Amino acid sequence: MPVKSVPSQTTTEAPAKIAQSARIDEPVRLIDRTAMLAEADAISHYAAPVDRTRPAKMSVSGLNLHYGDFHALKDVSLDIPEHQVTALIGPSGCGKSTFLRTLNRMNDLIPSCRVEGSVTLDGVDAYHDLDAALLRCRVGMVFQHPNPFPMSVYDNVAYGPRAHGIRKRAELDEIVERSLRDAAVWDELKDRLDANGCGLSGGQAQRLCIARALAISPEVLLMDEATSALDPISTAKVEDLVVSLKERYTIVMVTHNMLQATRTAQYTAFFLMGEMVEAGSTKQIFEDPHDERTGDYVSGRFG
Amino acid sequence: MPDIQGQAGASSIIDGAPAAASSLPEKNGSSPHPGSPKGKDARVPKKLMPKKRVERIGGTVCGICAGIATLLVVTLIFMVAEHGLATFVVDGISPIAFLTGTTWNPHSNGADGAPLMGALPMIVGSFGVTLLSCLFVLPFAVGAAIFTVEIAPTFGRKVLQPVIELLVGIPSVVFGLLGLTIIVPLVRGAFGGTGYGLLAGSVVLAVMVLPTVTSLSIDAIASVPNAYREGSYGLGCSRWQTIWHVVLKSALPGILTAVILGMTRAFGEALAVQMVVGNAASIPTSLITPAATLTSVLTMGMGNEAMGTVYNDALWSLALILLVMSLVFILIVHLIGRKGAKVNG
Numbered sequence: 001m002p003v004k005s006v007p008s009q010t011t012t013e014a015p016a017k018i019a020q021s022a023r024i025d026e027p028v029r030l031i032d033r034t035a036m037l038a039e040a041d042a043i044s045h046y047a048a049p050v051d052r053t054r055p056a057k058m059s060v061s062g063l064n065l066h067y068g069d070f071h072a073l074k075d076v077s078l079d080i081p082e083h084q085v086t087a088l089i090g091p092s093g094c095g096k097s098t099f100l101r102t103l104n105r106m107n108d109l110i111p112s113c114r115v116e117g118s119v120t121l122d123g124v125d126a127y128h129d130l131d132a133a134l135l136r137c138r139v140g141m142v143f144q145h146p147n148p149f150p151m152s153v154y155d156n157v158a159y160g161p162r163a164h165g166i167r168k169r170a171e172l173d174e175i176v177e178r179s180l181r182d183a184a185v186w187d188e189l190k191d192r193l194d195a196n197g198c199g200l201s202g203g204q205a206q207r208l209c210i211a212r213a214l215a216i217s218p219e220v221l222l223m224d225e226a227t228s229a230l231d232p233i234s235t236a237k238v239e240d241l242v243v244s245l246k247e248r249y250t251i252v253m254v255t256h257n258m259l260q261a262t263r264t265a266q267y268t269a270f271f272l273m274g275e276m277v278e279a280g281s282t283k284q285i286f287e288d289p290h291d292e293r294t295g296d297y298v299s300g301r302f303g
Numbered sequence: 304m305p306d307i308q309g310q311a312g313a314s315s316i317i318d319g320a321p322a323a324a325s326s327l328p329e330k331n332g333s334s335p336h337p338g339s340p341k342g343k344d345a346r347v348p349k350k351l352m353p354k355k356r357v358e359r360i361g362g363t364v365c366g367i368c369a370g371i372a373t374l375l376v377v378t379l380i381f382m383v384a385e386h387g388l389a390t391f392v393v394d395g396i397s398p399i400a401f402l403t404g405t406t407w408n409p410h411s412n413g414a415d416g417a418p419l420m421g422a423l424p425m426i427v428g429s430f431g432v433t434l435l436s437c438l439f440v441l442p443f444a445v446g447a448a449i450f451t452v453e454i455a456p457t458f459g460r461k462v463l464q465p466v467i468e469l470l471v472g473i474p475s476v477v478f479g480l481l482g483l484t485i486i487v488p489l490v491r492g493a494f495g496g497t498g499y500g501l502l503a504g505s506v507v508l509a510v511m512v513l514p515t516v517t518s519l520s521i522d523a524i525a526s527v528p529n530a531y532r533e534g535s536y537g538l539g540c541s542r543w544q545t546i547w548h549v550v551l552k553s554a555l556p557g558i559l560t561a562v563i564l565g566m567t568r569a570f571g572e573a574l575a576v577q578m579v580v581g582n583a584a585s586i587p588t589s590l591i592t593p594a595a596t597l598t599s600v601l602t603m604g605m606g607n608e609a610m611g612t613v614y615n616d617a618l619w620s621l622a623l624i625l626l627v628m629s630l631v632f633i634l635i636v637h638l639i640g641r642k643g644a645k646v647n648g
Binding site: 104106109133134135136137138140141143145147148149150151159160163164209212213216 | 528530531532533534535536537538539540541544548549552553
């Protein structure tokens, strides 16, 4: 009975093979902590250590956020140090983007959203003593997907300054050039200032959006997975940019890429299910996490 | 998975090749008891035939429907063009005199012996009421659309939009009646004269096209990506700045389309306009002197003139102008749509 025996053999072997290969693949497919740290060491390593003497630029305490009945952020307290890069990490849906959006009150736009607790910018309550539009002038934002306006590159960058009352062409010219230079995209776009911003490549569009955010000279720059829609080369450019911008801006970035956090951030906060589990220097979070869940996450055991 | 087993077993028997039998269970993951044929092999090819036939019938029926619809449009345009051009080809009236003449009296002849057929007063009247009505309707429609999408979405979508869309269902004769009893006396009281004229006509038309323009403007504004709004808010702009500089700018092609579709409707509307426009076929000297439109002259004259007379042919020519203008409007809509798609990436 060769007809019957052949299939029965293969079918019993097949699942075993799959299970075996899965066991072998597992550590390779997920992020391996030792390999990751080795790679991080090889690249640049933990960006310069945390300077704890610096004052907190923004301070969040006892923050609770609800979307209707859903408790999205649970009693989060976190200080954002000035002129440092703070990375927010955690699995999808853990509330890190929501947290980022409370820093410049973008959640105000969602009708069912309710915020309790305090968020301060330079010690001033951002929710009660600051106008939302004024707050957003000081706390700029770059979004996950590049969202240039359907207008020329020049008008995209000049949009913010114009909205805030700058009308003189010479002044606008200077702001546009400076912002595009700061965003490391001037050389690529200086001859295409009249081109439509929607026609740029993803990487250029995202750096254009960074330039647009820089044009209104914010003090804090929020980046919501700003590199997740970009290719590796564009990502590297944006990361270099982040490192160079931290001299002048305080940066908070949400990232799914843990290597990115180790390369660019001095400070890391780990979010899980709406809670801020642990925050500390990037080196400490990745090498010596105090909380077991943080250790599991950064070593790739889940998420 | 009894089906798979059955098929696997069946195919192995048909083919008589062990290799063919072994390939199926392996693909499907598990099959501890291959074999047990149940004679289902005949079913598959049998079912394919009717399927093919259904495909063919479906394709034929849909093709015939599409063909009839296309044929209808083409013959319609051809017929209107045939009758409309007869004025110039058969009756020998100069097209230039027809389009630029200012006296409309086809029953009497002018100094050169040709019938007095100047369609310019009606052309001016039609364009006058159309443009004016769009001017009136634009601020209301865009304002209502902004309110519905940006300011009070719940109220707008649940109350405002349905109420405005109720206007679509009201017959045009009712609009004419309301215009006759409300707008005409109002215009008469405010500006003197008879009250009949372009102003009364365009106000009535504006109310009639309001739902079309509003609905399409709402769609245009609602389709602006939220990312644009977030980008603008993120730069510290107020809601009004965001609406004015980003939302309206991005929705502009859609709003223009809405206005032009409204214009198409206003241009072709006959009954309501005829009731309030005054029906004097002379070039209007002001917004409150009686005027006539292409449609009003058509509705009043068509029943009175025998087919084939010069007057009747002239009316067909007016219909041809209406048709051509509608086609031009639709062409403009297409051009705007293409340009808008380019601007918005």
